[in-house]
Amino acid sequence: MEPPKKSGPRHRPRSGAQKPGDGRARTGPRSPRPAPGKPRPAAPHAANPHPARAAASAGGKAEPQRIAKLLARAGVASRREIERMIAEGRIALNGEAVATPATLLASLHGVTVDGVPVNQPAPTRLFLFHKPSGFLTTERDPKGRPTIYDKLPADLPRVMPIGRLDMTTEGLLLLTTDGEFKRQMELPATGVPRTYRARAFGEVSQNQLEDLFEGxxxxxxxxxxxxxxxxxxxxxxxxxxxxxxEGKNREVRRVLEHLGLQVNRLIRTSYGPFHLGELASGAVEEVRQHDLILFRKSLKGTKG
Incomplete structure (x- = not known):
């Protein structure tokens, strides 16, 4: 079967819009989704050495917070990765290794990562990436298999994926420079909808699919x-x-396999108000700051 065609807007849902996959009009009921605005293609990024595997800039806040949270907010790494880095002695404060990720700081002044001083953080950035099949959603793989970082443009800042897509799953993957934003987006309580299109072999009825609405x-x-x-x-x-x-591990595949289907292609087409649309496989596009700010205000549990 020929790969499905991609069409439709990248960032906002639209009633009756065509879906990436077959060029057909959307059918069936749709749940409402928040729309942060009408994003446009991003301006070219400032050139950097490939930062996906390099130290990122960071900074602090006025109120004391855990160093792990400050470094994650600055985009150095996720909290879990930062905890590992602290255990390995890679993070220091005024020349002395930090003993615990619970260390409270009002700023990141004097903090170094692998001996490199941490600077003031830049505003949170969000990118849409059309992940191709055959790439792992991880920074590096012990078995040497290709990862998304082998595919990303060299001029991106240091970015972290929001959630994961299996190696054989393709489609929309959100990338951010902000570890705290990544963590918030991945929490089930945040309730951000993800939409997938699955091609599956076998027999299933619409009634069986509608039963999934109850969990x-x-x-x-x-x-x-x-x-x-x-x-x-x-x-x-x-x-x-x-x-x-919820986006639990391999949720779509497991549910469909439970119904007796064999999934032979899986594409994520949207994450919240951000849509894959016509973004080419392997391509990256930045979300406008205005739209990112509006979206963050719409998230459950977000203040102001």
Whole structure:
């Protein structure tokens, strides 16, 4: 089967818009999604050495906070990665190794990462990346398999993926410079919807898919509300669109396999109000600051 065509807006949902995959009009009920605005293609990024594997700039805030949180907010790494770096003695304060990620600081003045001073942080940035199949969503792989960082442009700042896509899953992957924003987006309580299109072999009815709206338990794991629609069939293959908010590990594949289907292609088409649209495979586009600010204000549990 030929790869499905991609069409439609990248950042905002639109009633009746065509979906990446088959050029057909959207069918079935749709849940409302917040729209932060009408993003435009980003201006060219400032050139940097490939920062995905390099130290990032950082900074501090007026009120004392844990050093792990400050460094994550600055984009150095995720909190978990920073905790590992502290355990390895790679982070120091005024020349002495930091003993615990719970160390309280009002700023990152005097903090170094691998001997490199940490500077004032830049504003949070968010990028849309069309992840191709065949790449791991990780910085490096012990087995030497290709990762998304082998595919990203060299002029990006240091970025971290928000959530993960399996090696064989393609489509929209959000990348950010802000470790705290990454953490907030990944929390199930934040409730950001993700939409996928799956091509699966086997037989399933719309009624079976609609039952997923009540959630389902598989092998002791409870999966929450899923909105699923059968789009079209081609022989014994069918395209199914699924929207969920938890994003548990391999959730789409496990749910469909539980229904007796074999997933042979999986594409994430949107994450919150940000859409894959016509973004080419392997391409990156930045979200405008105005739209990012509006979106962050719309998140559950976000102040102001």
């Amino acid at each position: 389902i338990e598989i092998d002791g794991i409870r999966y929450g509300q899923i909105e699923a629609n059968l789009e079209r069939r081609t022989g014994r293959n069918q395209w199914i669109e699924m929207t969920l908010t």
